[in-house]
Amino acid sequence: MRFRSILKIAIRSLNRNKMRSFLTMLGMIIGVAAVIAMLAVGQGARDMINAQIAALGTNVLLVFPGAFTSGGVRMEAGSSSRLNEDDIATIKKSCPAVMYASPVARTTQQVKAGNQNWRTSINGAYSEYLDIRDWDMQEGVNYTDADERGANKVCVIGQTIVENLFGAGTNAVGQTIRIRNLPFKVVGVLSEKGQNAMGQDQDDIIIAPFSTVQKKLMGISYANSLVASATSETQIEEARQEINQALTDRRRGSSGDGTDFTIRTQTDIGNAAEQTSKTLSILLASIACVSLIVGGIGIMNIMLVSVTERTREIGIRMAVGARGNDVLLQFLVEALVMSFTGGIIGIAAGAGFSVLISKVQGWPVTVSVFSVLLGFSFSAAIGIFFGWYPARKAASLKPIDALRYE
Amino acid sequence: MAQVPMILLTDLCKNYAMGDTVVHALLNVNCAIVKGDFIAVMGASGSGKSTLMNILGCLDVPSGGTYMLDGEEVQRFSPNNLAALRNRKMGFVFQAFNLLPRTTALENVELPLMYNKSVPAGLLRKKALEALAWVDLEKRAFHFSNQLSGGQQQRVAIARAIVNDPVILLADEPTGNLDSAMCVEIMALFQRLNRNGITVIMVTHEPDIAQYATRKITFRDGCIISDEQVPSRRNAELELASRRTDPNDEAHP
Numbered sequence: 112m113r114f115r116s117i118l119k120i121a122i123r124s125l126n127r128n129k130m131r132s133f134l135t136m137l138g139m140i141i142g143v144a145a146v147i148a149m150l151a152v153g154q155g156a157r158d159m160i161n162a163q164i165a166a167l168g169t170n171v172l173l174v175f176p177g178a179f180t181s182g183g184v185r186m187e188a189g190s191s192s193r194l195n196e197d198d199i200a201t202i203k204k205s206c207p208a209v210m211y212a213s214p215v216a217r218t219t220q221q222v223k224a225g226n227q228n229w230r231t232s233i234n235g236a237y238s239e240y241l242d243i244r245d246w247d248m249q250e251g252v253n254y255t256d257a258d259e260r261g262a263n264k265v266c267v268i269g270q271t272i273v274e275n276l277f278g279a280g281t282n283a284v285g286q287t288i289r290i291r292n293l294p295f296k297v298v299g300v301l302s303e304k305g306q307n308a309m310g311q312d313q314d315d316i317i318i319a320p321f322s323t324v325q326k327k328l329m330g331i332s333y334a335n336s337l338v339a340s341a342t343s344e345t346q347i348e349e350a351r352q353e354i355n356q357a358l359t360d361r362r363r364g365s366s367g368d369g370t371d372f373t374i375r376t377q378t379d380i381g382n383a384a385e386q387t388s389k390t391l392s393i394l395l396a397s398i399a400c401v402s403l404i405v406g407g408i409g410i411m412n413i414m415l416v417s418v419t420e421r422t423r424e425i426g427i428r429m430a431v432g433a434r435g436n437d438v439l440l441q442f443l444v445e446a447l448v449m450s451f452t453g454g455i456i457g458i459a460a461g462a463g464f465s466v467l468i469s470k471v472q473g474w475p476v477t478v479s480v481f482s483v484l485l486g487f488s489f490s491a492a493i494g495i496f497f498g499w500y501p502a503r504k505a506a507s508l509k510p511i512d513a514l515r516y517e
Numbered sequence: 518m519a520q521v522p523m524i525l526l527t528d529l530c531k532n533y534a535m536g537d538t539v540v541h542a543l544l545n546v547n548c549a550i551v552k553g554d555f556i557a558v559m560g561a562s563g564s565g566k567s568t569l570m571n572i573l574g575c576l577d578v579p580s581g582g583t584y585m586l587d588g589e590e591v592q593r594f595s596p597n598n599l600a601a602l603r604n605r606k607m608g609f610v611f612q613a614f615n616l617l618p619r620t621t622a623l624e625n626v627e628l629p630l631m632y633n634k635s636v637p638a639g640l641l642r643k644k645a646l647e648a649l650a651w652v653d654l655e656k657r658a659f660h661f662s663n664q665l666s667g668g669q670q671q672r673v674a675i676a677r678a679i680v681n682d683p684v685i686l687l688a689d690e691p692t693g694n695l696d697s698a699m700c701v702e703i704m705a706l707f708q709r710l711n712r713n714g715i716t717v718i719m720v721t722h723e724p725d726i727a728q729y730a731t732r733k734i735t736f737r738d739g740c741i742i743s744d745e746q747v748p749s750r751r752n753a754e755l756e757l758a759s760r761r762t763d764p765n766d767e768a769h770p
Contacts, residue, residue: 429576430609
């Protein structure tokens with residue numbers, strides 16, 4: 112039997128039960144649309160996270176003290192080794208791939224200005240810190256190396272601090288804030304950066320000279336971590352190795368194991384975030400797949416009903432010379448027409464829904480060729496998979512039994 | 518009967534298991550049918566005549582014995598070969614017409630051609646229309662089967678049965694659902710086909726319908742109890758012609 116006539120018969124028999132065919136197809140439509148929309152949303156979320164990570168400055172390296180895990184025994188971070196300003200001196204001297212480097216002393220304190228107070232983290236770092244982070248000043252200026260040398264009580268604050276201590280829109284430059292009762296002069300306000308990929312408010316921060324925070328606020332002789340930037344994004348791996356070498360060399364004399372620090376780059380963080388969003392997309396896609404399978408079961412169900420209903424027709428066809436395979440093909444094509452049509456409508460609906468999400472949520476939603484192909488091949492596969500059993504059942508009927516069926 | 522038989526049945530048996538008991542629908546049937554025969558198979562219901570028709574039509578397989586068709590042992594054929602055999606050599610006419618519902622007369626007649634790969638797609642419609650013209654229904658080609666009267670439906674079924682130029686026409690109570698006027702018309706078609714060389718095997722339980730055949734085989738309890746030539750054969754076409762001249766005959770009592 113020719114394929115065109117098979118197709119014609121399939122379409123006609125689906126037309127006979129329009130409502131039933133449509134409802135069956137609806138299962139496929141919802142399934143495929145869900146796959147397309149979920150993949151698009153997942154992809155959009157991933158793109159957004161990547162963009163944010165890129166905005167963080169992708170050539171930043173972080174050095175944390177202490178091995179996070181050592182032979183299964185977890186040490187308190189920072190307890191095994193102390194990073195300090197000498198490490199920075201060494202890095203600056205022996206690492207050509209490193210552009211800027213700074214120690215960081217971090218403490219969380221209650222900050223007061225006038226009758227307002229706010230708890231936030233204070234980062235003590237060299238004035239290069241802003242260059243490393245690639246952060247801009249909105250108002251005022253950065254503190255200088257002279258402030259660093261003199262351990263002056265000056266600071267640069269983020270927008271959230273301005274809002275909470277002075278009120279939004281106030282010019283905070285020149286004002287004084289008190290941290291542990293020490294007066295700090297605000298010399299600059301950072302421009303707004305919003306949340307980072309991890310959902311932290313990047314504007315809720317105070318930056319002050321390292322020596323001031325280390326000695327006057329914390330009273331410690333070491334640094335909590337080091338931060339550095341590579342000369343370019345491509346030099347990150349190079350910079351990481353150089354820093355690793357320099358710090359290991361420096362420690363071989365004094366401390367035994369030599370690798371009691373960890374270097375993290377934004378690429379690592381980016382990879383972790385990427386992994387998270389990938390997991391999310393897979394989760395969304397699997398939920399969508401479940402609805403596809405449910406749609407497929409709907410097709411199978413209706414095809415089984417159809418085979419039973421049309422047993423006599425099958426018998427007539429067999430009596431006039433249809434082989435088992437002709438009957439099989441006829442019902443399989445019918446299932447395929449349903450799943451394919453459902454798939455195509457589903458792709459369109461999914462794409463439309465994705466655009467709607469991007470409009471409403473403001474997400475960069477991307478419908479990829481991959482997801483369209485996936486939706487398409489999924490609907491074909493489901494048509495064959497769930498159409499096979501009913502078609503097989505029809506084909507294996509004995510002609511005489513089918514003809515006698517009432 | 519010096520002719521080589523087209524159909525030769527030897528010790529043909531068909532058993533059905535009904536629970537614990539075995540029912541012998543056919544028991545050691547021996548029969549030879551030559552090309553050009555017009556056979557009426559008679560018998561009470563349950564006598565095995567329908568079972569015989571199903572086996573002859575390759576819709577069912579015998580439990581024992583042999584069925585030789587044109588020198589080939591049909592029971593050895595694969596299901597696909599049986600389908601091809603039904604398609605090329607046989608035409609079926611049923612009591613309940615068995616046309617596809619919600620399908621036009623033309624498409625019903627095209628059906629056997631669709632499963633015949635030797636007929637090019639372009640010829641389908643032409644051949645189907647020719648067959649419909651032969652049963653005088655070409656004007657009804659595009660009517661759906663449910664828009665046709667019983668007699669018209671049966672004529673479409675006959676067109677469908679002959680469209681692939683079969684050698685055997687198998688009819689299972691073809692007149693069972695028709696009035697007597699229609700019966701004569703159908704019999705006229707059968708007799709014309711038979712004159713053209715097609716072997717007709719027809720199951721009926723009406724003795725006067727059997728009178729149109731050349732040979733009458735009677736079944737009882739799965740066995741042939743009589744096999745005889747029809748003594749005074751009726752001629753359907755003559756009856757039709759006389760009816761046309763006398764409209765107050767049995768057609769309109």
